[in-house]
Amino acid sequence: MKPSQTPDRSEGDPPGRRGRPPEPICETAGAAHRSWLEPVRSRLEASGLTLDDLVSRSGYSKTRLSELLRGKGYYPGWEITYSVVRALDIPVGPLRRLWTAAAVEARKDTAWIRSRILDVQPPGPEHQPVAHLGLTQAMWRPYTAYAQAFLQTERRARQVVAETFDILWLTWDEATGSPDTPRHAWQLLRSRVLARAPRRPDGRPDLRAAAFSTAVLADLPDLADRLARVDVLARFFDAIAGLPPDQMDVIVLRYLCATDPDAVPGVVGLSPAVTHTLDHHARGALDRLRPDFDTQE
Structure with missing residues (x-):
């Protein structure tokens, strides 16, 4: 719906009064379910439409739409x-x-x-915003x-990056x-990653499993040395993982992911x-804890 349009009011609603917003998303809704449900709810709120308006436009009952918007009950078709x-005029492909x-x-x-997908007539081609396409191509690897x-x-x-x-x-x-669009994108990526990352009891992300795949272990034939x-x-x-979030991000990108130092500012959306x-x-902060191996790397 274009911003200049005024949403239709349900019969009996006083002028200028909107219907009640949907109740909160159920706690049982998973992370992937929320990934599309939250933008849909945000678009509904921004549109100015009431749930009654959505009923008339979609052809489904208020009860079913309310359940869909809350992530309640069975997963919706x-x-x-x-x-x-x-x-709500939302891009169909990504949704x-x-x-x-x-x-x-x-x-x-x-x-x-x-x-379920075949039950619906596929939409026509959608045009991905050029700037979004450029950001996707530039940031996919880091x-x-x-x-x-x-x-x-x-x-x-x-999967998380595609999401x-x-x-x-x-x-x-x-x-x-x-x-800052790159900064906004990075914070979204970080939130999606950390929502799925294993956690320590104190709430920090758990990076310890990365120790098993680090290159410094590759040349150690002795099992005892490797375990140590x-x-x-x-x-x-x-x-x-205990560093402040932005410091952690820079360290992970530079030293765990081997990202070019000159590229890191553009990835995290901060100045050099x-x-x-x-x-x-x-x-x-980490220097005194650095592993005492043959090389600093």
Whole structure:
């Protein structure tokens, strides 16, 4: 809906009065489910439409739409989800990918997912914003490397990065309206990664598993030596996870992901001067804990 349009009011609503906003998302909704549900709810709120308006535009009952918007009950089929997507003029492609990933999370099998998608006439071609495409191409590799440092497998990392860019497409107006679009994108990526990363009891992300894949262990044939170094590295990586968030990000990108130092500011959306300061303070905090191996690396 274009900003100049005025949403239709339901009969009986006083002028200027909006219907009640949807109740909060149910706690049982998983991370992948929330990845598309939250942008849909934000778009509904921004549109000025009431739930009654959505009923008239989608053709579904208020009860079913209310359950969909809360993530309550059974995972919704694509047909009712698509009706809401079209009513709110949301890009279909990225939303459908997010819906599919969440269906897998909800343990729906491939046949169920495929049949629900085939129930809906596919939309015409959609044009991805050029700036969004450029950001995706530039940041895919460093984002994936960062995600893999926390999630270990490349498959999981790629899934989270793809999810991030789809959410970013759905909320592109918000991203471009922010003071710094790359910074906005990075914070979204970080939130999606850390939402799935294993956690320590104190709430810090758990980076210790990365100690098993570090290159410094490759040339150690003796199992006892290897285990001893794993223990040292695990404690070192645990200290990295205890740094302030921006310092942790810079250290992970530079030293765990081997990102070019000149590229790090653009990835995290901060100035080179600020990034250098973060790196300096983080290395100072970690210096006394650095593993005492043959090389500093």
